[in-house]
Amino acid sequence: MSTLTLNVLGPLRVGVDGRPVRLTTGRLRTLLVGLAMSAGRAVSVDQLTRIVWADELPADPRRSLQTYAARLRQAVGGRSIETVRAGWLLHADPDDVDALRFERLLDAATCAPDPAAERDLLVQALTLWRGEPFDGEESSWLREAERPRLLERYLAARERRIDIDIRGGVAAEPLIAELEALTGQYPLRESLWVRLMKLLDGRGRPAEALRRYETVRARIAEELGIDPSLELRALYARLLAGKPTNGPQWHIPFPVVPRQLPPELPGFAGRRTTLDTLDKLLVNRRVERGSGVAVVTGIAGVGKTTLVLRWAQRTAADFPDGQLYCDLRGFDSHAEPVTPHQAIQGFLVGLGVALRNIPADVDDRAAMYRSLTAGKRLLVVLDNARSAEQVRPLLTSGPGGFVVVTSRNRLNGLVVSGGAQPVPLGLMPAPEARELLQNRIRLLGIRHDLVAVDEIVRWCAGLPLALAIAAARLATGPEPPVAALTSGLRDPRSRLDLLDDGDEASSVRAAFSRSYRAVSREATRLFRLAGLQPGPEVSLLTAASLAGMPVRHARQRFTELTDMHLMVETTPGRYALNDLLRIYAREQAEEHGV
Template identity: 40%
Template sequence: MSVEHGFKESAEKRLEFRLLGPLDVRAGDVQVPLGGPRHRTVLTLLLLSPGHVVPVDSLIEAVWNERPPATARTQVAICIAALRKAFKKAGCPEEIIVTAHPGYLLRLGRHTLDTVEFADLVAEAEAAVRDERPADASRAYTEALRLWRGRPLDGVTGHRVEDEARRLEELRLDTFENATAVRLRLGEHQRVLPDLAAMVRSHPLRERARHQLITAQYRSGRRAEALETFQEGRRSLVEELGIEPGPALTELYHAILQDEPSLSVRERDGGPVTPPKPVGDPLELPPDVPGLTGRKEELAQLGELLATDGTARGPATGLITGVAGVGKTSLAVHWAHSVADRFPDGQLFADLHGYDEQVEPTTADEVLSRFLRSLSVPTGQIPVEPEERAALYRSLLADRRVLIVLDNVRSYAQVRPLLPSGGGCCVLVTGREQIPELVAWPPQAWVRLGLLSPYEAVELLGRIVGEERVAAEPGAAATLAELCDLLPLALRIAGARLASRPHWTVARLVRRLSDERLRLDELSQGESQVRASFAVTYRGLAEQTARLYRRLGLLDVPDFSAWVAAPLLDTDLHTGEHLVEELVDAQFLDVIGPDAAGHTRYRFQNLLRLFARELAEEEESAEERRAVLDRVFRAYLFLASEAHRRSYGGDFSIIHGTVAPHRLPRELTDALLARPLDWLEAERPSLTAVVGRAAAAGLDELAWDLTLCVLVLFETRNYLDDWRECAERSLAAARAAGNARGEAAMLHALGALEMRLRDFTAAYELFTRALRLHEQAGEEHGRALVLRNMAMIDEMRGEPETAMRHSTAALEVFRAVGDRSSEAHVLNNMAQIRLDQDDVDEAQRLSEESVRVSAGIGEGGARSLALGTHRLARVHLARREYDLAEEALLRVIHIVRGQLDMLGLAHGLLALGEARMGAGRWRQARVTLRQALEVAALVDSPLVAGRIKLALGTASRECGDSAEARRNVRGALEDFERIGVEEWARRARAALAELPGTNEREPREPN
């Protein structure tokens, strides 16, 4: 298996493209990773016109609207190449996207596209309507509408895409109304009521849908509701549009008032529809759940078990799965009651106790005996042999319409003899785990029952406790729902505790549940116990699977990928992935979906995580727990260290602690770190959590080493809060352990953060302390890294000789230890110092040497190469070689965009704008600088933002826009004064004084 993409590479895979909802591409059951927003927009535009050429200009306009960059065509080509690669990785050898002048064309061939399927099915339905075949039309319409998964093109941006999304949504609404018209003609007025009511609530101004709802209500015997629905619609139309209902609605209203016979649905022979037969015995369903909360979508899924005429789609089989306490039985019983009239020959119910520790699981033979008696077979005539019992059961149901609900099932063996062969029967099974043999039965409906929404959870609490009591403490009620994991069982237990204690506030129970050590105790009192419901499933796990579950609870990270199973169990990846999927099947883990690196991520519900940690503390010794965490933390350290090394092209710009990383196999490492920064991005919350856990556990060496490894992500993508959190926690651990080297490394990391935030005074103080500690520890490499950063502040403070002295000292160490990335960085800084001193020749020499060193690093030296090339472009600007500067800067921008380095991109666009100003291309420069300012807003760097505004002020002035020029220069001055860079503030004041209409004596606005 390719860990990178989560699917097997195999030839001749058929791809399934889906636009009717969030953009999605699948190869079999596996999602194909599509890349970033631009890739998704480009693919969407091609999919909206399959088989037709989409010009590159159209793609550019869709991606960037009216402000494309100069490299837009190149970037579109890069997106196309990435999409082609993704499709080939998915097992599709042929070229789906082909180049065709003046753009690209997407050839579907053997692949499928849901918009095409939708159009074909709608056309089929419309033909059936014309041919007077309403049942066929209803079937085709139903299949067409089933293709929709939500808002079309959700998650894809751009004006053109948004216009298409509105068009598709309008098409869906029209199709729904056409389908409903056919179903009303077929007499399905009761079955269409829920969907019609939801449609009218969402679109109150659609008169045709309201007409249909009123008709269905009247035919269902709800005459008063029908009249109220008309009045609600009239009020909406008058208030929103200032118009009265149209003739069709008005005529329907008067017809209902007169009870005109024409409103009744009639069969083809002209007679009235025959009413359903009265429901017969057996009637074994438990009492319905009053006011079932939520579950509208799940109920609709179960509705697919019924044919368009309301009968079972014979024999139909449904399965409801979900974690303990999620409400499977409640849903099954509620749906069964709602459709009971469709099964006039009776409803059978049996609890098979598959997950009940107090009772032995019920066998199929026992259930058969009871069902036969329910079907009026005398006890003396029930066969003794199980096979004969099953045969008699099938024979009795062959010509009957019976609903069978089998609750709490654990295995296929429990239900196989209970599955009827009669076409009018329907079986609904509930269980905690999937039953593959059952899911394979066509037709079927498999409902994976998830948690309630926060709104639904609070609503359920209100029904138990009382709506007034919950409404009085809305914040506490929402928190209580979250602490209960939105799990119906836990919510009912919590609600029952509050209901039995009217003197308690909701906040009081929240305080009790907030202590993780006591939460399961609080929710495991009385007959309903959360812990006990989890325990039954846990004891059914295989030994290795149970061990993985316990140890995942120790990990305590927000989410994770399957690779963590290998170090947790000290096993291979294949075994670990298999066991993780077993936990998913057991409903102990939730699948989140693919992460930034293309790997599937998983997470616990909080209560299941607490239960897992509780089990680990009970069933594994303290020594075992320490060994497990040590191994998995060192695996995180290994991967983060390797990601840093691959990002830099070597083990550069970093020092390491004494902890030996837990090495993973090369093949796995290569698959995980194919895109190192993306892996770090995906694991960022987990890595931050591991640093915190390690620091709290006294693993100071591991904590500070891991922090330094992850800084490459924090720096590049501006995660400043994570940067500070990790460094401060690791610093505290190092100090507590008396670890001078680790303390120095974290002081340096915090100083670099302050420098990033332009608090140079705080940064220099931290660097000075770090330098002293490194000198005491004899850490030359760490000392050189600190000197490099101190030199940068020296240069910005106007102390070039001190900066050169520090830089030269650092350069000697970097060359001695072979840290080529830091060597290139220092050369680059030295070039800037000489450039500031107008020694352009020396600046060029140093810049070119920096570029040479960076280029020698290889692919991982891209960051250093971008810095060196940027400095060389600055040299060209100083020489007024504007074309050479622009050429170099476009290379820089290409590199930093590929790494999502927003700070580097802001610097690059600033310099590019200055190059275009130097060449006299003022309007083009202004567009570039506006783009730079948009990027700078993402990185919180007042110095960069101020420099961009200052340059933009000049460009705006030259374009004749004095108001914009003044606004930007004043903004620059505020930025410079806020961070205390007097030299730049002086330049801003001078620029402001030169603007026309500016009063030099005018006092500046206070900061």
């Protein structure tokens, strides 16, 4: 097979066995670069479509891709591009793609045994840089996602190499000249100014360092309308006070790629519409038309976390800078919710910051988090959030990042004030619920008949948690397992007992209870009264009358219940419970005497 080389850290250069190859069509070049950035790994049709066309799709993207792929095979060799089940794959050694070799060397530098070895790897990587990545290419994906990410790694590597040179006693004047050039080229990168000002002060030139501060302060105010960072302002204050400036206020580490997502659960089924919605929100984010925050909400046990982990695994290639994950424990009955301060510490550790270097101050810690995530193509999953206040300090900035929040609370404050996109997740329709139950049964190796499966689906009311517990019951119950389970589920008095395997994390009743305890006492009373009504719905006027409260007050309590997904407003002023919640509401009514 021919040896294919691609250089993208500057104008595109393509070579086959040392012979230059010229590609004149822009989208043909973009397709090759898109495949090259994942050399040796399959790239899906959906991802290649986003890479080549963004939102200006042709009538038949798959056929157009096939046409371009055929032309690429003619240009670079018929065996270089292979059609596989997952999409297309470029047969090339990652080290023959300069951007991939660049990143491999940077990753290796983080594990170097000593500063000298680290510096050698950094210099090897930086030598590959010929100019602006993908210079001359018109793809919005390259321009808005890949280029900023590579540029961030390049600048971080330059800074790290400069830091090593400073600590190694390299003459200051050449480093000052280098930093002067870099601040001129990247005037809004404050970490470069910090290093320049410290070097000037260390050479006995504090007045020049103060002038540099005024230069960057005015530039930031003019272009961004904000003040300089906390670190830069603190350095300025030390210069004014005549105090030593050696040693940073906090250490920004060389970047690492976190992979914090928990494993995906087996047996996933359905949810195609919601997965497509998240895909579209990500595309909008890439073209700077979306906020970059999706809030997946739904009733307890509806499968929010399972869905998000499925989507995150499916789109992993879109987040080459890694994935951060935190279970915020917003509705945990045995532990306090995770504070933003605690969550940021876990994220900083995942990003490679040693515990001793994490600031104790809340604002400094948040500033470090924002600095490390700015501009990165990073996915942040904030699971089981309780409130918008718990989430806001954990949001990232810049076009590369994407945050997915899950909560049983609608988090309206995050949607209204933060521009987050709500992604409601409802109960599963019968076909999807049947597919999920059959997948779980198949994994457990249980024999079953379709009639029994349909009956179990009916009694589980489309709730994925209930279906998963029912499948586990079939694996451990008496013989014949299906008959015993369906018989018990028919009776409302034993249904929630059967959907409880003794573990609070795997109990429908316990899941409902955590939501129930999160609303006000007046709201829980309305919930219990609604469960006792004979029809499928209860009206606002009826509920207010039964509860003996003003209609306006009852409407506010119903809003609490619908925000927590304990009830659904089917039409204005009319509210309903699903079958399982109705049983739970009646249990609570009996326990409390209404």
